[in-house]
Amino acid sequence: MSTPSRDRKSRTASKQDRPGRTRRARDSLSRQVILDAAETIAARDGLDGLTFQALGKELTAHPTSIYRHFRDKDELVLELIDNLRSRSYGGQLEATDSWRDDLRSLAYHIHEHYLRYPQFALQMAARTTRRPTEFTNVEFALDAFLRAGLPPHDAAIFLRVFGNVIRSLSSMEAGLHALEAETRERDALAWHLEYRRLAPEEYPRIASMSDQLTDIGDPRVFDTAIELFLDAIEVRARKADGEGGQGT
Amino acid sequence: MSTPSRDRKSRTASKQDRPGRTRRARDSLSRQVILDAAETIAARDGLDGLTFQALGKELTAHPTSIYRHFRDKDELVLELIDNLRSRSYGGQLEATDSWRDDLRSLAYHIHEHYLRYPQFALQMAARTTRRPTEFTNVEFALDAFLRAGLPPHDAAIFLRVFGNVIRSLSSMEAGLHALEAETRERDALAWHLEYRRLAPEEYPRIASMSDQLTDIGDPRVFDTAIELFLDAIEVRARKADGEGGQGT
DNA sequence: AACGCAAGTCAACGACATTGACAATTGGAT
DNA sequence: ATCCAATTGTCAATGTCGTTGACTTGCGTT
Numbered sequence: 251m252s253t254p255s256r257d258r259k260s261r262t263a264s265k266q267d268r269p270g271r272t273r274r275a276r277d278s279l280s281r282q283v284i285l286d287a288a289e290t291i292a293a294r295d296g297l298d299g300l301t302f303q304a305l306g307k308e309l310t311a312h313p314t315s316i317y318r319h320f321r322d323k324d325e326l327v328l329e330l331i332d333n334l335r336s337r338s339y340g341g342q343l344e345a346t347d348s349w350r351d352d353l354r355s356l357a358y359h360i361h362e363h364y365l366r367y368p369q370f371a372l373q374m375a376a377r378t379t380r381r382p383t384e385f386t387n388v389e390f391a392l393d394a395f396l397r398a399g400l401p402p403h404d405a406a407i408f409l410r411v412f413g414n415v416i417r418s419l420s421s422m423e424a425g426l427h428a429l430e431a432e433t434r435e436r437d438a439l440a441w442h443l444e445y446r447r448l449a450p451e452e453y454p455r456i457a458s459m460s461d462q463l464t465d466i467g468d469p470r471v472f473d474t475a476i477e478l479f480l481d482a483i484e485v486r487a488r489k490a491d492g493e494g495g496q497g498t
Numbered sequence: 499m500s501t502p503s504r505d506r507k508s509r510t511a512s513k514q515d516r517p518g519r520t521r522r523a524r525d526s527l528s529r530q531v532i533l534d535a536a537e538t539i540a541a542r543d544g545l546d547g548l549t550f551q552a553l554g555k556e557l558t559a560h561p562t563s564i565y566r567h568f569r570d571k572d573e574l575v576l577e578l579i580d581n582l583r584s585r586s587y588g589g590q591l592e593a594t595d596s597w598r599d600d601l602r603s604l605a606y607h608i609h610e611h612y613l614r615y616p617q618f619a620l621q622m623a624a625r626t627t628r629r630p631t632e633f634t635n636v637e638f639a640l641d642a643f644l645r646a647g648l649p650p651h652d653a654a655i656f657l658r659v660f661g662n663v664i665r666s667l668s669s670m671e672a673g674l675h676a677l678e679a680e681t682r683e684r685d686a687l688a689w690h691l692e693y694r695r696l697a698p699e700e701y702p703r704i705a706s707m708s709d710q711l712t713d714i715g716d717p718r719v720f721d722t723a724i725e726l727f728l729d730a731i732e733v734r735a736r737k738a739d740g741e742g743g744q745g746t
Numbered sequence: 747a748a749c750g751c752a753a754g755t756c757a758a759c760g761a762c763a764t765t766g767a768c769a770a771t772t773g774g775a776t
Numbered sequence: 777a778t779c780c781a782a783t784t785g786t787c788a789a790t791g792t793c794g795t796t797g798a799c800t801t802g803c804g805t806t
Contacts, residue, residue, distance in 0.1 A: 276753060276802060301793065312755045314795080319753095323794065372620060376673045378685065378714055380692045385701055392703040406710040411723045414714065418666035425624045444628045453633055455640040462654040466626055466662065475659045481733055482726035524771050524784060549762065560786045562764080567784095571763070 274311045281319050281329070284309065288330050296428065297369035300327075331370050336383050338363040343386070349394040350480050356391055357416050357476050364420035371424030375417040399487040408486075412479060419472055426467045438465050522559045529567050529577070532557065536578050544676070545617040548575075576625070579618050584631045586611040591634070597642040598728050604639055605664050605724050612668035619672035623665040636661075647735040656734075660727060667720055674715045686713050 287308040292300045302323070306313035320326040343359065345352055364371045378384065391412065395405035442465070450457035464470070535556040540548045550571070554561035568574040587607045593600055612619045626632065639660065643653035690713070698705035712718070 273754060273801075279753075302795090303793080314756075315754055317795075372673075375670055376714075378689055380689060385693075385696060385704065389701045389703050392707065396703065402707050403710055406707055406712060407716070407718060407722055408726075410712055410714065410716055410719050411726065414667060414670060414719055415663060415723060418670040419662060421670070422623055422662060422666040425620075441626055441628060445633075448633060453637045455637050455644065456633065459640065459650050459654055462651055464654060464658055466624075466658065468655070468658055470655060471658050471662050474655055475663055478656075478659065478730040478734075479726060482730040485729055485733060486726075521770075522785060527785075550764090551762080562787080563785050565764075 274309075274315070279309065279311060279315055279319060284316055284319055284326070285330055285333055288326060289334070292330070292367075292369050297327075327370075327373070331374055332381060334367055334370065335363065335374070336381070338366065343390050345390065345393060349398040350484070352394040353391065353412065353480060353483075354476060356387065356394075357412075360387075360416050361420045361423075361472055364417070364424045365427060368424035368428040371421040371428070375421035395483070398483060399491045400483070401490050404486065404490065408483060412483075415475065415479065419475060423467065423469075423472065438467070441465050522557075522563070527557065527559060527563055527567060532564055532567055532574070533578055533581055536574060537582070540578070540615075540617050545575075575618075575621065579622055579625075580629055580631075582615055582618065583611065583622070584629070586614065587631065587635075591638050593638065593641060597646040598732070600642040601639065601660065601728060601731075602724060604635065604642075605660075608635075608664050609668045609671075609720055612665070612672045613675060616672035616676040619669040619676070623669035643731070646731060647739045648731070649738050652734065652738065656731060660731075663723065663727065667723060671715065671717075671720065686715070689713050 284305065287305055288300055291304050291308055295304070302313040302316055305311075305316055309315070316326070320329070343352075343356060364374065367374075388409065391409055392405060395408055395412075396402070400408060445456060445463060446460045448456055448460075456463070532553065535553055536548055539552050539556055543552070550561040550564055553564055557563070564574070568577070591600075591604060591607065612622065615622075636657065639657055640653060643656055644650070648656060693704060693711060694708045696704055696708075704711070
């Protein structure tokens, strides 16, 4: 056999040996087509499964075709995240006459979004996108804080606290869900066993309450955290209102 | 990146950049020696820089030597995390007569630990290690909650809420710090500019307070979150105490 | 009809984790 | 003291990944 480096480019033969594997039609790829395929893969195999080779297979195209449309993988992933976010909560929020209900509703919207796309949670939590969806949410929350009676200065910082708590808690919970089911169950089981086995002399409080302790993924945690925050905000708002109104 | 073409070519004798150091002495490697090297690398180059090849170079050993001491990379990383944690806050916590101070102190201990090792923050937040350091912290916090006057059932769930909020917020903040400084500054700058530029008719609340808005990495966020939580716990404890004690 | 150029393809590269075979060193049994 | 087998370090090889540069193909313009 001669060197196969040059004569491998047989014109029609190599194309026809796999009838299904023809070259993709020109302009049949686009950012949107690729993003859709990426979402399919990520939803099915997780973020780790989202490789260029997997994309190539999903699209029936050569893996490196994607480089004609995205500079690198990071650009693709960021675009995908933005795509999902805008699809998940776009303009579904309407203010009621209860700031508490509004904030709670916003919190659950975001929480739900994170749990829907656990693969991306970690990346979503720490980045601001500065896009319409984000602006709308900020405006909505800010309005609720002001209606609660907080002075603007407090509203500004509480907005961030509230938002960060929601996103970081959701992200963490989503991160857990993203683990393999088997690993997670094994962890939870080991957790219960080991905490029950601790010496009561050394850890009296743990021992006395071991039945009531709950593991890290307990869904009540998020609900409780939100209610605690709303309580705290209410207290502060009342206090500020009293001071501002000089004893009204 | 320059191509290090010189150090891989050594077949037989040219390995002797260091004469006499053909092979590491027997038993000169151990879990602890490897973990120390791993910490050095991670602190210097980040968690992404922690590869077996880097480890090999740091130890002047063959990269695969590590497999004699750790089953795989995950085991190494988890062990490293546990190592750092126990070194960072081991038995420095002492209960005072103020449950509020105690919980605050615990929160800051953990927060500081996360900021000290931002590379590991993401992995630390979501995993329970079930090790002495963790047990001690849980016992400490549980005791504080009970002293605050919470009924055991509430203490159990609040323990988780408090812990998850601390860890997830710290993790997120650390994640920001772990980004390259350049990227982070560019992001913060863009954030301020874009929020100031928004149309007042569409986002009146944002426009009216644009000067007071703060970015995602504001260090006051953590402090405020903790104080809000402590407030909320105090309210709940008073309520529970009043109900349980039938009017004090 | 010819051609330029964008879009798809392909092989190759270097970095990565992991594996199985191999070599050197050690301590214990003889 | 000597041998042996287990332990520990080494090395080549495998298969994955993202990314690059050279190539081919065919559409739109001329």
